[in-house]
Amino acid sequence: MAVAKNILDGNKNEWALLRRHKSEDIFGIQLTGGDPELITRAAEIINHQTQVDFIDLNIGCPIDAMFNAGAGSALMGKTNKLREAIQGINYVTDCPLTIKLRTGIYKNKNIAHKLLPKFDDWGVQLSTLHGRSREQRYTKLADYDYIKTCVDELGDRQMALYGNGDIFSWEEYYQKKEYSGVSGIMIGRGALIKPWIFKEIKERQNYDIQASERLEIMNEFCKFGLEHWGTDTVGVNTTRRYLCDWQSFLHRYIPIGLMEVLPQKINDRPPVYFGRNELETLMASPKASDWIKLTEKTILGPAPESFTFTPKHKANAYEG
Ligand SMILES: Cc1cc2nc3c(=O)[nH]c(=O)nc-3n(C[C@H](O)[C@H](O)[C@H](O)COP(=O)(O)O)c2cc1C
Known part of the structure; x- marks a missing residue:
């Protein structure tokens, strides 16, 4: 995740995040920020100066420093700013735009199902829903029932929806995908703990890696x-x-x-x-x-x- 303002300031560490390694056959850059204008300007620079296949807008990051600056998951509660950022990025770039979000900011107060159809209206091509709120962090399991509700809410709209949360085996991947009806599933910690998880999913078998x-x-x-x-x-x-x-x-x-x-x-x-x-x-x-x-x-x-x-x-x- 790169912060728009840091990119515009020419921050060396932030620019290091935008570098594509030759082994990466598909490469997206994830952006966040609290100001739609800065997000749009950063997206324009990324589009011109990097080899990017898609830009992902992060509106799920729970970290206090981001949230208090109106970035990450704070954007879920600011629909106008969100619309401006999405339409801005789409206007200045020629690559697909995706979004990463959570169920909402607070537990027991889901708002993703209201936002997702709007994202489709505003030209987002794919969204990934982490089935937890900001408040929840990693406590309790990701809510695939709610992810399913969001799939139903989108009906036959064009935007694809991916689910995210807790997948650690090929069995769970296919179970959760089928159960919720999502187009795909994003994997975070599972890939860090067991980097060969994608091979296991593809081949539908476990490997006893020595x-x-x-x-x-x-x-x-x-x-x-x-x-x-x-x-x-x-x-x-x-x-x-x-x-x-x-x-x-x-x-x-x-x-x-x-x-x-x-x-x-x-x-x-x-x-x-x-x-x-x-x-x-x-x-x-x-x-x-x-x-x-x-x-x-x-x-x-x-x-x-x-x-x-x-x-x-x-x-x-x-x-x-
Ligand atoms: C070390 C670490 C770094 C992460 N960094 C990001 C990030 O930069 N952007 C993002 O959208 N999510 C980030 N996440 C969250 C994951 O993408 C994912 O939403 C979350 O871990 C739940 O999925 P999982 O159960 O498969 O890990 C990070 C998670 C971990 C563990």
Whole structure:
């Protein structure tokens, strides 16, 4: 998610988000902001200066700093600004516009079903509905009953609707898709915890990925990190930090060869278990100090003694 004002200010970190990697065969840029004019101007620049296939407007981000600035999920409560931003983006760009939203701002006060038909009127091509309100964060399960209500509300309108929330197995993907009638499902944490989930969905089967193969996936990540940040001390440490960040999600995976009942659910806290080898056990550790140890098994090698890590994203916690 890139913030419109930061893009217009030429903020280096924000512009880094707009860079497309050669391996990305489809690439969208997600924008947010509190001012429709700034959002429109940022979209125009993105359309001209980046290789983008679609622009996604974020009106679901729950973070206080965004919400208080009238951006992210605050936009769900500001229909006029929302219309101006959507029509503005559509006017200045020639790529499809999509929207990412939540059920509403407050729990028990769903408003998405009222907004979605308007989005269709205003030229949005696809919306993705995360089945929780801002207030809920990650507590309670995503509400696929409500997502189904929204599908029904849209009837045979042109705009596609995707659902989002809690999908962690190919079985759940097809169950929830069929149940709610959505055109597709977006996957967030499931892809972070189990990056091969898309292959499992496509092939409708579970894969018992071994620890050595998981280490290979981490090494691939390190290779891209070093390519991007450089192989000097700063580059290696930055890559290590991002790898620890990712491990804060990856450690939640339970190898299916060790499970008594399939599939694993995203909100189930795994019992403490021993893996089939030392590496698999280390990969399951919830301790940040072990995440650093694990980075030392990758091509990054030993960490400096001064290296510490504190997870920054609350979404990796079971409580949300
Ligand atoms: C680390 C992390 C970063 C996220 N960043 C974004 C973001 O930039 N934009 C966005 O629309 N949603 C973001 N989300 C929310 C997810 O897209 C998704 O809506 C949410 O996690 C629920 O889906 P899931 O249960 O499949 O994870 C993020 C989630 C996580 C865990």
